[in-house]
Amino acid sequence: MVNFNSAVNILEVVQVSPPSSNSLTLPLTYFDLGWLKLHPVDRVLFYHVPELTRSSLISKLKSSLSATLLHYLPLAGRLVWDSIKTKPSIVYSPDDKDAVYLTVAESNGDLSHLSGDEPRPATEFHSLVPELPVSDESARVLAVQVTFFPNQGFSLGVTAHHAVLDGKTTAMFLKAWAHNCKQEQEALPHDLVPSLDRIIVQDPTGLETKLLNRWISASNKKPSLKLFPSKIIGSNILRVTYRLTREDIKKLRERVETESHAKQLRLSTFVITYAYVITCMVKMRGGDPTRFVCVGFASDFRSRLNPPLPPTFFGNCIVGSGDFDVKAEPILEEGEGKGFITAVETLTGWVNGLCPENIEKNMLLPFEAFKRMEPGRQMISVAGSTRLGIYGSDFGWGKPVKVEIVTIDKDASVSLSESGDGSGGVEVGVCLKKDDVERFGSLFSIGLE
Incomplete structure (x- = not known):
């Protein structure tokens, strides 16, 4: 039976880090800067696996996420823009204990209802995706939430900062994580290993500077990573x-x-x-x-x-x-x-x-x-x-x-x-x-x- 008053309970929030790795600084390109202050993109994937136990699910997802982050180091980092830097950069530092925050939750809702096609209140999905902490000078890049539906399956909520990755990079990351979870010790296929080279993006007309100036003008004449406010979604x-x-x-x-x-x-x-x-x-x-x-x-x-x-x-x-x-x-x-x-x-x-x-x-x-x-x-x-x-x-x-x-x-x-x-x-x-x-x-x- 569909539970229209379903509740999502947060059980724990854990930090998942890549295996031992060096620090990394990756400057944003003008392609990234076009999306700097727009809201993150929240996706939720539903999986029907009635026989799955929560302990085995979380254990496999955590270990495979850690292995995947070794290739996708920027996702474990922060977007940083202070008054000293001319433009924002993605910074990953193991010394600062940078990591992806993984929220583990449980729901008494009906997974078939949520994953259907028929009209459903949009607000029912908000509790299935995590939030990204954002301040003037720093923003998390990625957050993940695993919500377990007992005897039904689970949902995987992914919140990604739009100035760091587009849909193609997000899909590539998800498929790489899925590959590592399913295949375990097997190496990532070449088409799932990201290229982090930024030198290949040329900016002959100074578009980066033009975009940054417009964002600064929209933020009381100062550098700020704070996002534009999103409208409140009602139950209608x-x-x-x-x-x-x-x-x-x-x-x-x-x-x-x-x-x-x-x-x-x-x-x-x-x-x-x-x-x-x-x-x-x-x-x-x-x-x-x-x-x-x-x-x-x-x-x-x-x-x-x-x-x-x-x-x-x-x-x-x-x-x-x-x-x-x-x-x-x-x-x-x-x-x-x-x-x-x-x-x-x-x-x-x-x-x-x-x-x-x-x-x-x-x-x-x-x-x-x-x-x-x-x-x-x-x-x-x-x-x-x-x-x-x-x-x-x-x-x-x-x-x-x-x-x-x-x-x-x-x-x-x-x-x-x-x-x-x-x-x-x-x-x-x-x-x-x-x-x-x-x-x-x-x-x-x-x-x-």
């Missing part, structure tokens, strides 16, 4: 997962090919899925057709740079794109999926603009755009990706039955990931008020008929 916000099957995506792609007169459209799974979600979101809100909508997404630039960065580059290498002033009217247009076609054509233009020459413009634009936007403007953005392979995180007890990005309830973003069943579909996560859930769900279903 529901988390829901919608799914597009491989066949759904194929039909939507064929609809664009038939109805659009534009040439050389980008019809990737991402473009088709996000365009469909944008269409449903804008129509869900309705309202004045002359209103503006802010639409954005972030793209991995590792392979887009010249020369490219290695696929295993540690840190951020994502750049935002989109438009802060999208007109709602063309997307609201009815008849033969015209709004969806418009969204695909618009997204194509943004994807075509993903080139190194536009990095500086795209990274500096938000500072000015957010100042002039009117309150209440609809904002749509993406968290996650269908290419991260996050469902490959098998710690030895099988793949996760569900992965959620908890923080989408803070910034009106939608989460995208590959389907956990390996069918080639896409999972779309949203957090909305009850009435909006009903409207969005109806639009989502009708558009696929």
Whole structure:
């Protein structure tokens, strides 16, 4: 039976350090600095393992986490920015007893309910992810929480500072940790060993300095790592997962090919899925057709740079794109999926603009755009990706039955990931008020008929 009044009890908080290792200082790049004061990214992975005991679970996770941190030393460290340093750096020092804080908890809730697709209160997930301590001069990089559900399984909550690692690095770390837990003494595969080289990121235009100056201006003219405040989430916000099957995506792609007169459209799974979600979101809100909508997404630039960065580059290498002033009217247009076609054509233009020459413009634009936007403007953005392979995180007890990005309830973003069943579909996560859930769900279903 579903326990809607479930409680999560913290049993202990332990420090997990890598095996004996040297200290490390890793400066942030401009890719990192673009996310300096934005909220961390919270993920929770659910595993259904009824026969598992808490003692064996925690023992294996702790020892494998320690082994993994030897390759991912920055995650055991702190982000540091004081008045002496010109820019923030990640510092790991065994002398300062730097470590990852691992919270061990137990819940009497229903794991199947939490890991389902149906509407669930967004606040139910907050107690499954740990917080990151942040001050003006220092911030923890990573925190982990293991919540045991007796006779059901466990959840793994991971909170990552966005200025230190992007989704690809987070997924790489989780799969490396899972590998070490499952395979124990077997060496990490090459594609899970991170590259910590920062010299390869060139900054010919001084973008780092421009970003730092803007962050300092936003922090009372002084260096500060304190994050922008996040909005308080009430009990009226529901988390829901919608799914597009491989066949759904194929039909939507064929609809664009038939109805659009534009040439050389980008019809990737991402473009088709996000365009469909944008269409449903804008129509869900309705309202004045002359209103503006802010639409954005972030793209991995590792392979887009010249020369490219290695696929295993540690840190951020994502750049935002989109438009802060999208007109709602063309997307609201009815008849033969015209709004969806418009969204695909618009997204194509943004994807075509993903080139190194536009990095500086795209990274500096938000500072000015957010100042002039009117309150209440609809904002749509993406968290996650269908290419991260996050469902490959098998710690030895099988793949996760569900992965959620908890923080989408803070910034009106939608989460995208590959389907956990390996069918080639896409999972779309949203957090909305009850009435909006009903409207969005109806639009989502009708558009696929």
